[in-house]
Amino acid sequence: MSEPTPRPRLSIEERAARREQLLHGDRDRFQNLVRSLQAGRELSLSDARRQRFAWHPIARSLAVIAAIVLVEYLAVIVVHNAFRDARVETWQGADNSVQSGQRLAGCPTVNVLHDEVFPTWLRYGGRTYRWTERYRPVLGAVPGETGFTETGYSLGSLRLLVEDRTPDGRARRFVLIHQSPAVAAKVFEEEPDCS
Numbered sequence: 168m169s170e171p172t173p174r175p176r177l178s179i180e181e182r183a184a185r186r187e188q189l190l191h192g193d194r195d196r197f198q199n200l201v202r203s204l205q206a207g208r209e210l211s212l213s214d215a216r217r218q219r220f221a222w223h224p225i226a227r228s229l230a231v232i233a234a235i236v237l238v239e240y241l242a243v244i245v246v247h248n249a250f251r252d253a254r255v256e257t258w259q260g261a262d263n264s265v266q267s268g269q270r271l272a273g274c275p276t277v278n279v280l281h282d283e284v285f286p287t288w289l290r291y292g293g294r295t296y297r298w299t300e301r302y303r304p305v306l307g308a309v310p311g312e313t314g315f316t317e318t319g320y321s322l323g324s325l326r327l328l329v330e331d332r333t334p335d336g337r338a339r340r341f342v343l344i345h346q347s348p349a350v351a352a353k354v355f356e357e358e359p360d361c362s
Contacts, residue, residue, distance in 0.1 A: 258321060274358065285325070303343055305343065328345055
């Protein structure tokens with residue numbers, strides 16, 4: 168196997184002429200430099216347009232995995248919400264009379280609501296209360312200081328609070344659900360149309 172013949176080196180004069188052509192040629196300096204780096208070969212723009220978009224070998228696999236994870240995540244959310252909507256929870260306390268949930272049959276004003284933490288309805292003292300967007304400060308719910316008292320009913324980290332100053336014989340207009348360690352509790356208003 169024969170060795171390739173080495174290219175002859177340019178003389179000092181030839182290199183100076185090339186440099187002069189780059190600096191003062193009929194094209195601008197950048198175009199001359201690009202042409203020099205291309206070794207005199209022009210690149211056709213039509214060739215660049217004909218090139219198709221090529222995926223990286225793992226890009227398709229990553230896209231499929233991301234789509235699968237997204238579909239599974241959405242399925243878990245749908246199943247969790249369906250399970251939560253069908254469930255009625257009984258609160259722990261003196262008796263089993265306090266219940267809550269997300270959906271209540273025959274109560275359309277409650278069934279349009281949704282909350283990730285709190286129930287949308289609560290049954291306490293023979294009355295039904297519905298979720299609102301309002302909060303009331305409770306700051307630990309110390310009787311006599313905040314105007315609210317703990318009822319002794321709880322569901323996980325949720326506690327049921329009532330007003331201290333409700334006149335005898337008058338129905339409570341609202342109750343509060345407090346989640347520790349928050350300084351405010353969620354207001355639940357009485358819903359007379361639901362029983």
